Amino acid sequence: MNQTTKNTMINRLDSDVRKVSIERISSSLESEEDYELQDKAPSIRPSKFSEYPGQLEVKRNLQVYVEASKLRKKTLDHIILHGAPGLGKTTLANIVANELGVPFVSTSGPAIDKAGDLAGILTGLEPGTLLFIDEIHRLSIKVEEILYGAMEDFAIDLIVGQAASARSVRMEISPFTLVGATTRLSLLSRPLLSRFGIQERLEFYDSAALEEILTRSAGILDIELTPQGAAEIAKRSRGTPRLANRLLKRVGDFAAVAKKNSIDKDVAHLALLRQGVDDHGFDRVDRKILQIMQEQYSSGPVGIDALAASLHEDRATIEDVYEPYLVYRGFIARTPRGRVLTQIAEKYLSTSTFLS
């Protein structure tokens, strides 16, 4: 392809497709944290490794890769981050870009519905950019195919013209690092997964890490939090920083109305009880899941679809949000025949004062 054709193509992509993609990129910023950023409220999202407690192994690995990439002056290999919602995948992608000192461009699987959308984004990247694709398991196959060449050779193959005059043209793009995030690694296609040189899984956080996160957030939000108050909130945060931060804000509201200057153990305890969160961090839906499994399915095995129907909940919400933590805490076990309640769950159900 001659230079003029290439320029015309890039311009067309720039003016049409890219505009659409960028609009979608901005409209896909929909989490509570992103609104916070738009409101110019102080952000509690960490921007450096040193502000990101927990995930020690993942962090240690990424720090080495970032360091090596800087020393060798080579683009960092592509990274896939997977794990339950709210564990810090988006945050970590941001941190990696910051620590590398490269631009950060963010989009998501559902926001890119045409191959041209992705081509538009890729051709507009500055060299070294970290391109973050959230919910990467939701890319369509046509879009994925563009990504294969882009990841491997920093080039994209586009079909131009129609019918008999259609031909494939190859366009070089700037070297970049793709960071994909997903809550459902099993839904990622093999060819796509195999193109990520770095694959890291985020785990639920222990109490110590959550307490550190809560103390830092409280400082930024100007909320006084005692170590015992932090421990009380951490214990009920399902190992998840997003939930810990959210509970901190709600407990902070409660303390303000009760005219308490600081959040101590008692205030935290009372406020969380009012929120319907019990000692295990379980809420109404968790308890409902356990109860239904016991009462309607004789403690299992039960299939996920049957459970979703009984709960009137979406299957994906149960699989992504509720089940991972119940499995992690040993309340539910997954067997080839379906989910079963464990003895820990049976004991909880016979003793919890929270159940209706």
Ligand SMILES: Nc1ncnc2c1ncn2[C@@H]1O[C@H](COP(=O)(O)OP(=O)(O)OP(=O)(O)O)[C@@H](O)[C@H]1O
């Ligand atoms: N290790 C951490 N230290 C401090 N704050 C954290 C940490 N991990 C996550 N957070 C905070 O928790 C919130 C959720 O994190 P983030 O959006 O990165 O999660 P996620 O894994 O991308 O979730 P989702 O799967 O829903 O996209 C953010 O406000 C972030 O600031």
Ligand SMILES: [Mg+2]
């Ligand atoms: Mg995210």
